[in-house]
Amino acid sequence: AQTVTQSQPEMSVQEAETVTLSCTYDTSESDYYLFWYKQPPSRQMILVIRQEAYKQQNATENRFSVNFQKAAKSFSLKISDSQLGDAAMYFCAYSPYQGGSEKLVFGKGTKLTVNP
Amino acid sequence: DVKVTQSSRYLVKRTGEKVFLECVQDMDHENMFWYRQDPGLGLRLIYFSYDVKMKEKGDIPEGYSVSREKKERFSLILESASTNQTSMYLCASSFQGPSSTDTQYFGPGTRLTVL
Numbered sequence: 154a155q156t157v158t159q160s161q162p163e164m165s166v167q168e169a170e171t172v173t174l175s176c177t178y179d180t181s182e183s184d185y186y187l188f189w190y191k192q193p194p195s196r197q198m199i200l201v202i203r204q205e206a207y208k209q210q211n212a213t214e215n216r217f218s219v220n221f222q223k224a225a226k227s228f229s230l231k232i233s234d235s236q237l238g239d240a241a242m243y244f245c246a247y248s249p250y251q252g253g254s255e256k257l258v259f260g261k262g263t264k265l266t267v268n269p
Numbered sequence: 270d271v272k273v274t275q276s277s278r279y280l281v282k283r284t285g286e287k288v289f290l291e292c293v294q295d296m297d298h299e300n301m302f303w304y305r306q307d308p309g310l311g312l313r314l315i316y317f318s319y320d321v322k323m324k325e326k327g328d329i330p331e332g333y334s335v336s337r338e339k340k341e342r343f344s345l346i347l348e349s350a351s352t353n354q355t356s357m358y359l360c361a362s363s364f365q366g367p368s369s370t371d372t373q374y375f376g377p378g379t380r381l382t383v384l
Contacts, residue, residue: 162309188372198359198375244311256302256327257373261311 155180157247159260166235167268173220174230174263176245184250187221187228188257193241201243204228232265240267272296273376275360281382288347290379292360299365301343302373303327303335306357318343319365350383357381 156179166172178187189201204212204221211219216233232239245260276291292301300319304312304327314327316335324335332354336344343362347354357380361373 190375197377198361200372203372256314256317257312259304259312261309 155182155247155249155258157245157258157260159243159245159263161263162261163264163266165266165268166232166239168235168237170235171231171233172235172265174232174243174245174265176228176230176260178226178228178245178247178258180226180247180249182249186248186250187219188246188248189217189219189228189230190244190246190259191239191241192244192262193238198244202230235267237267237269240265273360273362273374275358275376275379277379278377279380279382281384282347282350283384284351286347286350286383288350288381288383290345290347290358290360290381292343292345292362292376293341294343294362294374295341296362296364296374297340298362298374299340300363300373301337302361302363303333303343303345304359304361305329306359306378312359315345350381352383355381355383 158177185206187204190198191201192198202214202217218231220229242262244262246257248257273294282288302317303315306312313329318324318337334346357378359378360376363373
């Protein structure tokens with residue numbers, strides 16, 4: 154079974170600094186998708202960024218970027234110029250390509266605190 | 270914008286009660302999911318549905334059932350609530366892409382307390 158591991162239960166960063174959240178996963182599949190979701194306190198979970206495994210180029214979304222290393226099965230999230238609004242739980246998630254009813258496997262999450 | 274709504278943000282029930290959690294999405298998504306979220310455990314899939322009247326068990330289906338009579342609505346049922354079902358319940362939905370995994374959109378969650 155696929156598993157997703159987030160080894161950092163909590164992280165903190167100073168406002169305007171850069172922070173990297175770690176994620177590793179285990180799968181025997183060659184085609185799959187990886188996601189980072191953000192859950193602010195008492196607010197809805199939203200997608201931050203996604204990566205298709207067949208793409209070698211790392212995905213970026215404004216201040217958010219990933220370092221995808223397929224051979225190492227590593228998928229870290231880098232947040233640049235951290236803002237107070239980035240404080241949240243961050244979940245790494247994996248989905249196999251199933252061409253239909255895709256299911257997500259989530260890590261246990263990393264709580265990010267942004268200090269002013 | 271995609272909107273996924275859940276019937277209650279907070280719910281308090283007694284042990285043994287039958288509990289219904291409702292989820293509605295407005296984007297004509299084929300897939301709908303129910304997760305529970307517990308501190309230190311992340312999100313765990315309870316059930317999902319890829320079509321009306323179709324359902325599949327997730328990782329932790331014991332003690333739960335689901336119903337999907339209409340495409341936009343997916344209900345989670347606790348037949349006889351127990352204290353270990355106290356948790357945050359999240360609903361999500363997504364398109365059923367023919368060649369890709371589409372994003373799952375989440376509702377705000379229902380925090381259920383079983384006394």
